[in-house]
Amino acid sequence: QQQVKQSPQSLIVQKGGISIINCAYENTAFDYFPWYQQFPGKGPALLIAIRPDVSEKKEGRFTISFNKSAKQFSLHIMDSQPGDSATYFCAASMQSSNTGKLIFGQGTTLQVKP
Amino acid sequence: EAGVTQFPSHSVIEKGQTVTLRCDPISGHDNLYWYRRVMGKEIKFLLHFVKESKQDESGMPNNRFLAERTGGTYSTLKVQPAELEDSGVYFCASSQDRRGYTFGSGTRLTVV
Numbered sequence: 387q388q389q390v391k392q393s394p395q396s397l398i399v400q401k402g403g404i405s406i407i408n409c410a411y412e413n414t415a416f417d418y419f420p421w422y423q424q425f426p427g428k429g430p431a432l433l434i435a436i437r438p439d440v441s442e443k444k445e446g447r448f449t450i451s452f453n454k455s456a457k458q459f460s461l462h463i464m465d466s467q468p469g470d471s472a473t474y475f476c477a478a479s480m481q482s483s484n485t486g487k488l489i490f491g492q493g494t495t496l497q498v499k500p
Numbered sequence: 501e502a503g504v505t506q507f508p509s510h511s512v513i514e515k516g517q518t519v520t521l522r523c524d525p526i527s528g529h530d531n532l533y534w535y536r537r538v539m540g541k542e543i544k545f546l547l548h549f550v551k552e553s554k555q556d557e558s559g560m561p562n563n564r565f566l567a568e569r570t571g572g573t574y575s576t577l578k579v580q581p582a583e584l585e586d587s588g589v590y591f592c593a594s595s596q597d598r599r600g601y602t603f604g605s606g607t608r609l610t611v612v
Contacts, residue, residue, distance in 0.1 A: 390542075418599065429504070429591055429603030430543070475543060485556040486598030487533065490543040 392491025405463040409476035416478040424473045504604035512610045518580040525594030538588040
């Protein structure tokens with residue numbers, strides 16, 4: 387019940403295309419859903435986050451779509467660029483808990499071809 | 501502001517040896533977390549400090565792992581004795597409000 391399932395494991399997209407990464411969760415107590423971007427040799431960096439009372443959040447070329455009834459959320463990268471090539475992690479947490487620990491998905495390695 | 505600093509960045513040790521990882525959080529961040537990513541799998545929570553107190557250590561794999569946070573500043577994670585399955589990347593993160601995490605670059609631990 388604490389798992390977050392992420393797919394696909396890897397993704398290759400042409401420059402200018404749309405990259406879509408999907409995540410699903412079971413625990414309805416999760417109330418915060420961030421996406422992290424990680425470049426080789428670096429730690430994960432917060433990219434964008436959403437709360438379950440919102441169905442979509444957009445920041446520049448990055449959009450989170452959230453489907454509360456299906457317990458799914460996805461990251462869309464519009465006009466993908468080679469510089470977007472990285473590993474992406476979805477995560478979930480219960481901000482109401484006394485720890486706020488993140489439950490991560492397995493990660494998606496994105497390669498954007500020029 | 502300075503980020504979260506971890507060292508060493510890499511460590512290769514033999515099975516049975518002891519290794520200590522260090523994390524310096526962002527100054528003023530009371531919350532400090534340790535996570536680990538084993539090859540190709542998800543990043544998993546290990547434990548959470550609030551200042552010098554352990555708030556949640558439910559993710560610690562076993563009693564070979566010992567975490568401390570002296571005076572609510574830097575933290576150390578000691579693995580003693582190390583086993584092959586302890587290999588992975590250990591991340592430290594800090595936050596003010598348990599939401600806006602800042603991760604360090606990680607320590608890649610290889611146990612041979």
